[in-house]
Amino acid sequence: MPVVKPHLKRCFVFIDGANLYKVLKELSLWCDYRNLIETSLNQLDFNVEICRIYFYTAYPDQFREPENYKKTRAFLEKLQKWTKWELRLGRIVYRGDTPYTKGVDVKLVSDAIFFAAQDLYDLAFFVTGDADISYCFYALKLLGKQIAVLQLPKSFSYELINESDYNLIFPKEICQKRQ
Numbered sequence: 001m002p003v004v005k006p007h008l009k010r011c012f013v014f015i016d017g018a019n020l021y022k023v024l025k026e027l028s029l030w031c032d033y034r035n036l037i038e039t040s041l042n043q044l045d046f047n048v049e050i051c052r053i054y055f056y057t058a059y060p061d062q063f064r065e066p067e068n069y070k071k072t073r074a075f076l077e078k079l080q081k082w083t084k085w086e087l088r089l090g091r092i093v094y095r096g097d098t099p100y101t102k103g104v105d106v107k108l109v110s111d112a113i114f115f116a117a118q119d120l121y122d123l124a125f126f127v128t129g130d131a132d133i134s135y136c137f138y139a140l141k142l143l144g145k146q147i148a149v150l151q152l153p154k155s156f157s158y159e160l161i162n163e164s165d166y167n168l169i170f171p172k173e174i175c176q177k178r179q
Contacts, residue, residue: 009122009146011048012115013037014108016128017057018090018101023129023155024175031175034082039171040150041125051121054111055079056104058090065099109136116143123148126164129155137163 015033024030033055041048057076062069080087088111090103112124113136124145126133129152137147137160148166161167 007046009046009048010120011041011050011123011125012112012121013050013053013125013127014112015053015055016104016108016126016130017055018104019128019130019155020152021057023152025178026154027175028178029172029175030178033079035174036171037125037127039174040127040168041148043168044148044166048123048125050084052115053082053085054088054108055085056088056090056108058092058101058104060092060099061094064094064097105130105132109133112136113139113143116140116145122146125168126150126160127152129157129160131157131159134159134163 015037020033037050037053041050057072059072059076060068076087079085088104088107090101090107092099093102094100108128112126115121116124116139122145124140125148127150134157140147146166147164148168149160149164150168151161151170153170153172
């Protein structure tokens with residue numbers, strides 16, 4: 001007999017795409033992002049209706065990193081065709097040869113708080129390891145929202161874990177080795 005999960009919560013997903021990509025690359029892993037979201041949320045003891053999924057990232061400079069730009073562009077064009085997924089772009093700045101994303105955290109936090117204030121979701125699910133957004137969790141709780149965070153290997157933050165209502169374990173078993 002299958003386990004019946006009570007309740008249904010409206011869920012918005014906020015993915016720090018640059019952070020997720022970096023972690024997966026460091027671990028030499030690849031996974032289907034749609035499967036990652038679904039498998040992760042299945043850890044909860046209640047049902048969720050995924051209303052929207054927001055993916056935050058930036059394009060690499062097409063002249064400095066032409067191959068990376070081409071791959072990123074192809075992936076993001078595909079992502080934009082997925083149902084319920086929306087792309088939010090920041091920008092890349094370089095210090096020497098090292099790229100850094102800018103504007104992604106601000107957009108992610110702004111969207112999370114704005115949509116919460118509009119009462120568009122009950123549960124915010126964050127896929128990030130960036131402690132800079134932990135104060136956003138406090139604001140969301142003041143608005144009556146619950147927070148789940150996916151603990152990314154090598155990139156999780158105790159601040160995020162302590163401030164969230166649900167800490168979900170990264171489902172490494174759904175990933176494949178990157179070739």
